[in-house]
Amino acid sequence: MLSRKELFKDTLKKAAHAWKRTVELHLTEEEANLLRLYIDQPGYVDLHWVMFVPAIKGQGTEEQQKKWLTMAYKFQIIGTYAQTELGHGSNVQGLETTATFDPSTDEFIMHSPTLTSSKWWPGGLGKTSTHAVVYARLITEGKDYGIHGFIMQLRSLDDHSPLPGITIGDIGGKFGSGAYNSMDNGVMRLDHVRIPRDQMLMRLAQVTREGKYVHSDVPKQLLYGTMVYVRQTIVADASRALSRAVCIAVRYGAIRKQFGSKAGGPETQVLNYKTQQSRLFPFLASAYAFRFVGQWLKWLYTDVTQKLESKDFSTLPEAHACTAGLKSVTTSATADAIEECQKLCGGHGYLNSSGLPELFAVNLPACTYEGDNVVLLLQVARFLMKTVSQVASGKQPVGTTAYMGNIQHLMQCKSVVNTVEDWLNPAAIKEVFEARALRMAVNCAQNISKAPSQEEGFEAAVAHVQLIIVTKFIEKLQEDILGHGVKEQLQKLCGIYALHLIHKHLGDFLSTGCVTARQGSLANERLGKLYAQVRPNAVALVDAFDYTDHYLGSALGRYDGDVYSALYKEAWKDPLNETVVPDGYQEHLRPLLKQQLKLSRL
Ligand SMILES: CCCCC/C=C\C/C=C\C/C=C\CCC(=O)SCCNC(=O)CCNC(=O)[C@H](O)C(C)(C)COP(=O)(O)OP(=O)(O)OC[C@H]1O[C@@H](n2cnc3c(N)ncnc32)[C@H](O)[C@@H]1OP(=O)(O)O
Numbered sequence: 343m344l345s346r347k348e349l350f351k352d353t354l355k356k357a358a359h360a361w362k363r364t365v366e367l368h369l370t371e372e373e374a375n376l377l378r379l380y381i382d383q384p385g386y387v388d389l390h391w392v393m394f395v396p397a398i399k400g401q402g403t404e405e406q407q408k409k410w411l412t413m414a415y416k417f418q419i420i421g422t423y424a425q426t427e428l429g430h431g432s433n434v435q436g437l438e439t440t441a442t443f444d445p446s447t448d449e450f451i452m453h454s455p456t457l458t459s460s461k462w463w464p465g466g467l468g469k470t471s472t473h474a475v476v477y478a479r480l481i482t483e484g485k486d487y488g489i490h491g492f493i494m495q496l497r498s499l500d501d502h503s504p505l506p507g508i509t510i511g512d513i514g515g516k517f518g519s520g521a522y523n524s525m526d527n528g529v530m531r532l533d534h535v536r537i538p539r540d541q542m543l544m545r546l547a548q549v550t551r552e553g554k555y556v557h558s559d560v561p562k563q564l565l566y567g568t569m570v571y572v573r574q575t576i577v578a579d580a581s582r583a584l585s586r587a588v589c590i591a592v593r594y595g596a597i598r599k600q601f602g603s604k605a606g607g608p609e610t611q612v613l614n615y616k617t618q619q620s621r622l623f624p625f626l627a628s629a630y631a632f633r634f635v636g637q638w639l640k641w642l643y644t645d646v647t648q649k650l651e652s653k654d655f656s657t658l659p660e661a662h663a664c665t666a667g668l669k670s671v672t673t674s675a676t677a678d679a680i681e682e683c684q685k686l687c688g689g690h691g692y693l694n695s696s697g698l699p700e701l702f703a704v705n706l707p708a709c710t711y712e713g714d715n716v717v718l719l720l721q722v723a724r725f726l727m728k729t730v731s732q733v734a735s736g737k738q739p740v741g742t743t744a745y746m747g748n749i750q751h752l753m754q755c756k757s758v759v760n761t762v763e764d765w766l767n768p769a770a771i772k773e774v775f776e777a778r779a780l781r782m783a784v785n786c787a788q789n790i791s792k793a794p795s796q797e798e799g800f801e802a803a804v805a806h807v808q809l810i811i812v813t814k815f816i817e818k819l820q821e822d823i824l825g826h827g828v829k830e831q832l833q834k835l836c837g838i839y840a841l842h843l844i845h846k847h848l849g850d851f852l853s854t855g856c857v858t859a860r861q862g863s864l865a866n867e868r869l870g871k872l873y874a875q876v877r878p879n880a881v882a883l884v885d886a887f888d889y890t891d892h893y894l895g896s897a898l899g900r901y902d903g904d905v906y907s908a909l910y911k912e913a914w915k916d917p918l919n920e921t922v923v924p925d926g927y928q929e930h931l932r933p934l935l936k937q938q939l940k941l942s943r944l
Pocket residue numbers: 384388389392423425426431432433434435465563564566567569570572575576579583658659662704710711712713714717721724725728
């Protein structure tokens with residue numbers, strides 16, 4: 343087992359190779375990110391490509407972009423995104439680092455005034471990054487103008503030593519054995535470090551040579567644009583991680599046989615058990631659902647970004663609500679699913695050679711980084727409350743809240759479902775999800791004046807986001823889908839995704855009057871039939887993810903199904919098996935055994 347220092351060095355070597363190939367091959371950001379996935383190390387290249395570069399693109403002037411991105415693309419500098427502090431992460435406006443303008447020298451003085459203002463967590467900050475976009479309170483002419491972004495050099499480009507006034511290091515080991523422990527999430531304290539005024543990212547606001555603060559004509563929320571960008575990428579990452587876990591658990595479930603043999607015949611594949619199917623197939627359906635909604639979200643983000651170019655800020659709130667909500671719902675569901683997939687594989691699911699513990703360790707933090715999932719859903723709740731009040735004043739909602747414009751119908755409609763078969767009707771499903779989301783949002787809005795309940799807002803936000811995911815799955819099925827029988831299988835998965843949510847959140851659907859108890863039990867009956875129908879194609883549906891054994895990294899999920907010999911072979915690779923008699927026997931075990939043996943002969 344590599345020590346953390348060895349793990350770091352090994353990952354740095356891989357990352358440096360990836361960067362070198364990125365420059366040699368003139369890879370685009372997209373291609374560089376694919377390369378990142380190949381080396382599968384959420385390490386150094388993430389924050390440079392995924393946050394440092396986008397922050398400069400989104401918040402820098404043309405001139406600043408030209409200067410800094412040229413160096414960043416050639417890896418002449420390596421950047422990170424230094425926003426979170428020891429004392430504040432979720433509350434960005436609570437950050438304490440200061441950037442005080444000094445007109446006598448035309449510089450900003452960057453300073454960590456308190457222990458809690460220490461930058462804490464930024465990936466790559468500890469040992470790798472030479473530069474960072476640092477978020478700090480801009481103070482000029484004695485006034486605090488709130489949080490702005492500044493480009494800072496942290497280390498010498500000659501010998502990598504920290505620049506004067508900068509104390510910098512790694513925050514120590516983290517959850518999980520592999521990937522994130524190879525990442526040098528850092529701590530940084532600034533002691534009155536001076537940077538030129540032109541290193542303030544000045545697309546959103548400027549400070550003149552005289553020290554005057556000038557806000558440009560763009561919404562101040564663009565300061566958060568990098569986080570919006572990353573949140574939409576995280577939805578795609580979640581779908582990938584979930585599909586990897588599901589691929590492992592489905593393939594293994596088809597191999598693993600336990601009980602059920604008759605007259606000495608073969609035992610039963612565990613994938614044939616109804617309990618295994620009811621636990622696993624909703625994750626299979628979710629993997630497809632998250633992939634489709636992630637493709638849509640990428641389109642939405644691109645569309646909003648293009649509108650921003652022409653100073654059309656009208657869809658910014660929608661982009662924030664969708665990226666925040668989908669990042670929250672998909673990463674929480676993915677982390678829960680990966681953990682359950684370990685259990686679905688029995689004892690072998692807990693072996694590192696299964697690939698599942700590492701997959702869990704790398705993806706659980708996604709529920710927190712890029713925005714705590716509860717905090718982000720409360721942002722969605724705020725957006726919904728605002729939309730409900732706009733609808734009440736006659737404004738027609740658009741985009742993902744367009745359904746709220748149908749308030750008259752949705753507030754009193756009854757589900758048309760009367761038979762098990764009716765639950766296969768996408769229109770019936772969509773209407774039930776729209777009614778649930780709208781009624782929960784309206785209930786929350788009506789109660790907000792009484793006792794603002796975060797739980798109600800949170801749950802209304804979950805209902806709205808799940809409606810988006812179901813809607814995008816249904817819309818995907820209205821497209822031309824190549825391949826015989828593929829559409830039929832996807833329709834079954836769409837049914838499983840929607841109906842398992844009705845099963846899981848039946849309380850919502852019943853308490854808002856969207857379905858009756860009988861309709862709820864018809865949904866469960868339909869779900870059981872869908873599981874049985876999907877079972878014959880379950881392995882084909884995970885093979886369709888087309889993951890190589892290398893990428894899957896799992897003895898349980900091998901394409902050839904040769905699980906037991908793979909497990910056995912992997913076991914002997916463990917360093918503990920380098921000697922037959924374990925280290926420590928002579929010092930610790932032998933004396934005890936000998937002494938006890940002697941005593942027993944007295
Ligand atoms: C498999 C391998 C995996 C590897 C990983 C892969 C990819 C991921 C890569 C990297 C991940 C690694 C590291 C992660 C890096 C980080 O974590 S960076 C730090 C992330 N930090 C956060 O996300 C902080 C979360 N907090 C916030 O965003 C804000 O504090 C807040 C919660 C949004 C509150 O902000 P505040 O200014 O107080 O706003 P307020 O709530 O008062 O709202 C004011 C209005 O502004 C609107 N708004 C808020 N945010 C945005 C936004 N982003 N865009 C647009 N608009 C926004 C808000 O809706 C309000 O509007 P009103 O109209 O007034 O209602």
